[in-house]
Amino acid sequence: MVCALGIEGSANKVGVGIIRDGVVLANPRRTFNAPPGEGFRPPETADHHRRHIVELVAEALKEASIKDPSKEIDVVCYTKGPGMGAPLQVCAVVARTLCQLWNKPIIGVNHCIGHIEMGRLITGAVNPVVLYVSGGNTQVIAYSEQCYRIFGETIDIAVGNCLDRFARVLKLSNDPSPGYNIEQMALRGSKLFPLPYTVKGMDVSFSGLLSAIESNAPGLIAAGEYTAEDMCFSLQETVFAMLVEITERAMAHCGSAEVLVVGGVGCNQRLQQMMGVMASERGATLYATDERFCIDNGAMIAQAGVEMFNSGQTTAFDDTWCTQRYRTDQVHISWRSK
Missing domain, CATH: 3.30.420.40 (ATPase, nucleotide binding domain)
Known part of the structure; x- marks a missing residue:
């Protein structure tokens, strides 16, 4: 039974999700909305994520009834890409901080793979x-x-x-x-x-x-x-x-x-x-x-991270960077059979 915390912030939504054994324990998120007629820009979006990410981590842990994350969380996961550079960096920094604070392994997750694995989990599609x-x-x-x-x-x-x-x-x-x-x-x-x-x-x-x-x-x-x-x-x-x-x-x-x-x-x-x-x-x-x-959320990153972790995949700390370009077909899907 693996308990994973996932952090998503590749665009205008920032979320923290916690999944244990296929059960979503917590999945809070916040959305940055630009004024009507405008789109969201990287600097303002990153600032929004910085203002909310710490409270989201605390909220997720409380909602999941996790008292001691250093003992109850098995792996920390974050969106490695693709996405907007500045918002991605905010979430990567927080993930690196948590993995060192709790002495846990860390996994960089492809954003699209997170969507797919969450969809498969929730719907039961094979x-x-x-x-x-x-x-x-x-x-x-x-x-x-x-x-x-x-x-x-x-x-x-x-x-x-x-x-x-x-x-x-x-x-x-x-x-x-x-x-x-x-x-x-x-x-x-x-x-x-x-x-x-x-x-x-x-x-x-x-x-x-x-x-x-x-x-x-x-x-x-x-x-x-x-x-x-x-x-x-x-x-x-x-x-x-x-x-x-x-x-x-x-x-x-x-x-x-x-x-x-x-x-x-x-x-x-x-x-x-x-x-x-x-x-x-x-x-x-x-x-x-x-x-x-469907909408970007932390639980989908946690779920993909669980699949990767269970199949032996983790990310070396020196490789915990993020990238705006990360194609779906670049990921080795080691948790599914050939």
């Missing part, structure tokens, strides 16, 4: 094709030979970044997230504005679509031809259809009967609905989680 969709990443992934292999991905911006940037055009609030506010507005839209649909083999491109809606939306809304809600509806329908298409193609190639949606955009109910229809037509099962585990 060997799914994974759609990983977030602010900084868009990938279709399948496991083979101790590697999470990328079948397709965005060739420019991520789907979450696409949604966030359009939210800035509409001056939508960043609380709780731009994507959530677009989702709510899309529920009231019905008129489809045609947008570029760019699927290139197994890859997708969102930059042309974003440019088209950014340049056309203000004028069309002002003229009364479309509402802001219609534009949100059109954006979601188009980008999600692209994602469902490449995911289905990967499932067909792998002969998979499971699909797992992870990452912050994976909370979107419309995306889950569209993916569910596709899965049902294929006789497959859709697995997804809610905002507690």
